[in-house]
Amino acid sequence: MAEYKLMKGNEALAEAAIQAGCDAYFGYPITPQSEVLEYLAREMPKYDRIVMQAESEVASINMVYGAAGAGFRTMTTSSSPGISLMQEGISYMAGAELPCLIVNVNRAGPGLGTIQPGQGDYFQSVKGGGHGDYKLIVLAPASVQEMADMVFLGFDLADKYRNPVLMLSDGAIGQMMEKVQFKPYDRPVVDKSSWATTGKPKTRKRNYITSLFIQPERMEEHNLKLEEKFKLIRENEVRFEEINTADAEYLFVAYGLSARICQKAMDIAREKGIRIGLFRPITLYPYPYARLNELASQVRMMLSVELNSGQMVEDVRLAVNGKVPVEFYGKMGGMMPTPEDIVHHLETLIQFHHAN
Amino acid sequence: MPTEEQVLPETLQELNKPECHDEEYDMVYHKPHTMVDVHMHYCPGCAHSLVHKLIMEVVEEMDIQEQTIGVAPVGCSVFAYDYMDIDMQEAAHGRACAVATGIKRLMPEKYVFTYQGDGDLAAIGIGETLHAINRGENILIVFMNNAVYGMTSGQMAPTTLPGMHTTTSPDGRDVSYYGAPIKVSELMAQLPGAIYVTRQAVNSANGVRRTKKALQNAFKYQQLKKGTCLVEIIGNCPSNWKMTPLEASKFIDEEMVKTFPLGDIKVPKAAETNNA
Numbered sequence: 001m002a003e004y005k006l007m008k009g010n011e012a013l014a015e016a017a018i019q020a021g022c023d024a025y026f027g028y029p030i031t032p033q034s035e036v037l038e039y040l041a042r043e044m045p046k047y048d049r050i051v052m053q054a055e056s057e058v059a060s061i062n063m064v065y066g067a068a069g070a071g072f073r074t075m076t077t078s079s080s081p082g083i084s085l086m087q088e089g090i091s092y093m094a095g096a097e098l099p100c101l102i103v104n105v106n107r108a109g110p111g112l113g114t115i116q117p118g119q120g121d122y123f124q125s126v127k128g129g130g131h132g133d134y135k136l137i138v139l140a141p142a143s144v145q146e147m148a149d150m151v152f153l154g155f156d157l158a159d160k161y162r163n164p165v166l167m168l169s170d171g172a173i174g175q176m177m178e179k180v181q182f183k184p185y186d187r188p189v190v191d192k193s194s195w196a197t198t199g200k201p202k203t204r205k206r207n208y209i210t211s212l213f214i215q216p217e218r219m220e221e222h223n224l225k226l227e228e229k230f231k232l233i234r235e236n237e238v239r240f241e242e243i244n245t246a247d248a249e250y251l252f253v254a255y256g257l258s259a260r261i262c263q264k265a266m267d268i269a270r271e272k273g274i275r276i277g278l279f280r281p282i283t284l285y286p287y288p289y290a291r292l293n294e295l296a297s298q299v300r301m302m303l304s305v306e307l308n309s310g311q312m313v314e315d316v317r318l319a320v321n322g323k324v325p326v327e328f329y330g331k332m333g334g335m336m337p338t339p340e341d342i343v344h345h346l347e348t349l350i351q352f353h354h355a356n
Numbered sequence: 357m358p359t360e361e362q363v364l365p366e367t368l369q370e371l372n373k374p375e376c377h378d379e380e381y382d383m384v385y386h387k388p389h390t391m392v393d394v395h396m397h398y399c400p401g402c403a404h405s406l407v408h409k410l411i412m413e414v415v416e417e418m419d420i421q422e423q424t425i426g427v428a429p430v431g432c433s434v435f436a437y438d439y440m441d442i443d444m445q446e447a448a449h450g451r452a453c454a455v456a457t458g459i460k461r462l463m464p465e466k467y468v469f470t471y472q473g474d475g476d477l478a479a480i481g482i483g484e485t486l487h488a489i490n491r492g493e494n495i496l497i498v499f500m501n502n503a504v505y506g507m508t509s510g511q512m513a514p515t516t517l518p519g520m521h522t523t524t525s526p527d528g529r530d531v532s533y534y535g536a537p538i539k540v541s542e543l544m545a546q547l548p549g550a551i552y553v554t555r556q557a558v559n560s561a562n563g564v565r566r567t568k569k570a571l572q573n574a575f576k577y578q579q580l581k582k583g584t585c586l587v588e589i590i591g592n593c594p595s596n597w598k599m600t601p602l603e604a605s606k607f608i609d610e611e612m613v614k615t616f617p618l619g620d621i622k623v624p625k626a627a628e629t630n631n632a
Contacts, residue, residue, distance in 0.1 A: 066458025
């Protein structure tokens with residue numbers, strides 16, 4: 001059994017990148033995730049890997065593009081404003097089908113916002129922050145352990161589908177310290193020789209990386225190919241966690257940090273006799289629509305709790321499709337609801353909908 | 357209308373059929389084998405096709421096809437990878453030097469070059485270019501300067517000459533409004549990371565020879581691992597300059613070189629090049 005360490009989320013993420021065989025990291029400092037670059041600047045050279053502080057997030061993501069296009073396992077991390085700057089590059093990578101891992105340690109916005117945690121980048125992450133028809137596989141860690149685990153998973157999914165993977169964390173998970181364990185990792189063998197630009201030997205045709213298909217017929221063909229891939233991802237990669245849903249009459253739906261707070265709120269509410277469960281999407285894309293729809297036949301109301309003005313709640317409503325009321329409770333600006341706040345809100349809603 | 361003497365060819369193939377036959381002549385020149393044998397989309401008299409060929413000649417002569425990775429820009433030469441028979445990556449607008457950094461840092465033994473126009477390199481991508489050169493990335497930057505945005509059909513570039521008419525400077529570039537043209541090579545040569553900076557033109561046979569020599573030098577200097585090579589090439593753009601190819605060549609000699617004088621701006625020290 002691997003030993004437990006006490007680490008910050010950002011540091012656990014960085015260590016996991018090394019253990020997952022990340023060949024190159026390109027990044028730019030921004031609070032609350034600068035520890036990743038600092039950790040890797042210190043550690044990566046020991047393994048003869050590439051770490052570089054780029055001149056901007058725009059440069060970072062394009063360096064990732066170059067290295068990923070040459071077939072290397074590559075990562076960048078940033079926080080909200082920096083991730084906005086990367087959207088062009090992310091769209092190009094999705095279009096050119098390049099695997100990589102991008103981590104957003106979400107802070108509150110819009111604009112420069114604040115350095116405190118937030119979940120306001122949900123739409124940007126799952127609905128396509130850049131231009132054109134593409135999807136990212138989006139993983140949402142709720143603990144330091146998951147910030148580490150999802151590095152391995154993220155790289156593997158990126159390679160498997162030749163698509164960028166985004167880990168959507170937040171300033172609290174990135175900054176807090178928890179115990180974390182690094183399990184032995186068995187890296188899948190992936191052959192990239194049919195597309196990686198490593199130099200053209202006489203024996204094969206040239207490889208080129210591009211997202212440009214100027215003839216509409218070819219572009220449509222490429223779009224349809226991508227859609228096939230996203231369909232496959234939706235069929236195979238949905239991940240979620242359920243706590244106390246078996247007997248649940250009400251349901252919290254929350255991801256990441258909000259899910260952690262809801263766990264405590266659930267305990268308090270259950271002590272008060274409210275049979276409530278917690279549904280935590282682990283993949284935000286693909287979203288667990290089907291299971292939420294099933295649960296809508298069982299519970300009387302769902303409450304989406306988020307650190308934003310109500311973003312994921314739209315996906316919950318899509319999943320539930322009007323079967324039961326879907327309500328929202330959230331805080332913005334880097335402020336966080338207490339478990340008691342959430343329970344109070346829940347009780348008010350129950351009173352409103354089901355007092356009889 | 358065609359007369360009896362002037363019958364138009366029926367198909368494109370017929371039009372392009374060479375009039376001489378190999379078996380009747382000793383071949384003293386051929387297109388480099390490192391080029392893909394397809395028709396190019398470039399306008400007649402455009403410098404891109406010529407410079408593509410020069411780069412690929414150097415790659416063939418140095419026998420480095422297997423070790424060379426190119427990065428294409430956004431602009432007229434966005435399709436460079438359709439013509440160069442090497443592994444290539446197509447970068448987002450202006451980001452070629454960042455992409456090349458990612459490739460070269462992971463594969464330091466390979467030859468990596470970017471091919472960028474003046475809009476791509478000198479406007480939207482000047483930040484990535486400057487920082488790549490400042491880091492002394494061991495790459496070659498081929499900078500095609502024709503003082504105009506070609507692909508979007510003739511808008512003003514950062515290198516547009518003072519008073520030059522473009523679709524977005526219809527009364528001529530007003531320096532008091534838009535500033536003077538950026539002399540990219542002179543600017544970048546100031547950075548310690550640049551080891552070889554030269555400006556050439558391809559509007560004459562001599563110019564083509566000198567440009568090829570510059571490209572040969574720049575590829576060889578990558579072996580030194582001492583820094584970035586920047587080869588700026590003044591190119592003709594008859595279509596957007598609204599000139600015939602001959603007028604365009606003359607325009608380079610008479611106008612472009614006033615702002616962009618030709619020649620070496622920075623060369624590596626002799627001691628450094630001995631091993632190349």
